[in-house]
Amino acid sequence: MNRRDFLLGTAATAGALGSGGWSLAAAGEAQRLIIQPASFAFRETPTEGLVSLSPDAPPPVLYGTQGKPMRLRLQNGTEDYTAMHWHGLRIANAMDGVPYLTQMPIAGGEVFDYAFTPPDAGTYWYHPHCMTMAQMAHGLTGVMVIREAEDPGFDGDQAVNLRDFRLDDQGAFLPYYTARGAARGGTHGNVLTANWLQAPVYDHPAGGLVRLRVVNTDTTRIYKLHLSTDQARIIAWDGHPVEFELPLPSAQAPLLLAPGQRADVAVRMPADEGQTADLLAELPGQPAHTMARLRSVGAGLARDLRELKPLPPNPVARPDLAKAEVHDFVFGWTPEGGPPNDGYCGSMGYSFWSINRTPWAGDAAKGTGPLAVLERGKSYVLRLRNESPNLHPIHLHGLAFVPLRSNLRRLPALVTDTLLLLKDEVAEIALVADNPGDWAFHCHVIEHQKTGLAGYIRVV
Structure with missing residues (x-):
């Protein structure tokens, strides 16, 4: 895919770490974030080789407000490729931060402007989606708080x-x-x-x-x-x-x-x-x-x-189960092995896992189509079958869903973006396909994701 131009918003956001924080960017400016090498003392001797947005501290909490534009200018200060995903935010596909699916990887020294208006308040987080395992394991994960339009009344x-x-x-x-x-x-x-x-x-x-x-x-x-x-x-x-x-x-x-x-x-x-x-x-x-x-x-x-009053609900469309179309997804090991995914955004050298018995070939692999094509505005039920003895937190980008039922337990009807699939579990989730684009769909045990348990769903 070619590089694209992106429309930018007009507001700024603040970042804070613990009780301290970063200063608010001036009106109309983007908050500048620099991915960089870091050092931090977990024990007596500082640990080198960390990756953060600060040279000596963890990635900060980033703050925004529901319905207010955010602009985040991300600079890659490392030698590796990267891209930033805003986990749980239902934003435009071009801002989702998945290399080759929504944007090109960000090379060392390059800058990418993320601009979006979060429709939902709540607690979210951010992490890289290129060199994912290496950068996350070395520290590059941070919390994102989207405040409600009105103060809910906490001290x-x-x-x-x-x-x-x-x-x-x-x-x-x-x-x-x-x-x-x-x-x-x-x-x-x-x-x-x-x-x-x-x-x-x-x-x-x-x-x-x-x-x-x-x-x-x-x-x-x-x-x-x-x-x-x-x-x-x-x-x-x-x-x-x-x-x-x-x-x-x-x-x-x-x-x-x-x-x-x-x-x-x-x-x-x-x-x-x-x-x-x-x-x-x-x-x-x-x-x-x-x-x-x-x-x-x-x-x-x-x-x-x-x-405390109940938090105001987010504007998530509820599926019409009477009209919902069903799609099946099987999560399990890679049948008879398979080639490791390509190394453009990091490869672990193995292929162990699959969705619908096909391992993800890699972020830049040619001929890899969507796991399912959903029509915008329609309701769907996704039936998730775990054919392995291991647990898999299954995450869907860009959309929110509601668990319906399981063969093993009662699933509360919580609006969510990540479902922990238990050993031998078959669970059904329901959603409205109301956000167009190609949305990554994968296990959030990153070793599973990077060894095959990944794909994407297309909403047209």
Whole structure:
């Protein structure tokens, strides 16, 4: 495909990291983002070889507002090709950041202007879709917050970016994937972090209401999460408001948060200063692992969760199931092996996985057609069949869908963009094909994606 010209918006966005932040770009200017090599001390010795938007910190939280144009000027300050995908945003196809499908890769030293107006409020994130495994495994994943047009009334807002890294005892990177891991459940890291920190503590008003945005940007790990307090309520899932009450996760029934997924939780902070509300992860054969802590400070605000009004729904079209056409998709291993996908945007040298028994040949491979062609404005049911013993978080770009049913469990009707498909599960999801373009459709265990479990759906 040829390079294209893109229409640019007129507004700016801000980025923030933890309690600090980046300054707002001047009116009419784009927020400048530079992908660059980075160094950070996970242990006593700084880890070199990271990739971030800062030389010594994780990628920042990027902020926008629902219905307001955003302009992000991305400069590639590395020697590798790259492109940035805005995970979960239902924006124009040309801005989706998938090389050869929506744009050309961004070479070292080049600049690409992303401009879009997010239709939905909520919690989203960003990551590269070229050299995906290498750049994500080395740190290039960040949270994106799209604020509601009206303040929902929280006293604090805390983003927590969950991800792990594979490091040796000196803090140097180990190989970021293994063939054994790629052919199974993926290769886990050994240093678990929240915002690149281990068990960070964030201060918020005692007795106040905090919006905790938990984002799994890991390449592999499925987190099993719960809180140390029952003074909490899940209010949004994968960016979209929850329209009914969900059970609060516990140590006995933790929340499964797969790569790509997000959960927004309203937390009432403890009344006494110094007390904490902890985000905990269950790990096999280990005590609960503290991922992050919210610590109460100051005089008690004496807020109540019942004060919060439901978040306004996002403008997502609901499918007409009586008129929906069904398409089947089978996720499994690559039949009889197969050639590894091409290396234009990174190859792992193997082909282990497939959709409809055909492995993805690569981002720039010729003759690779869509998995399905959907007509714009029509309703569809996608039947997803997992023929492998491994779990697959299946992500669809550019569109939102609603789970309908499963052969293994009850699926709550949450508006989402990523569904964790269990071992031997057959699940049906429904959507309206209301966003034209070629939309990537893949597993978000990146080792699976890069070894065949990927494709795209066309909306015409």
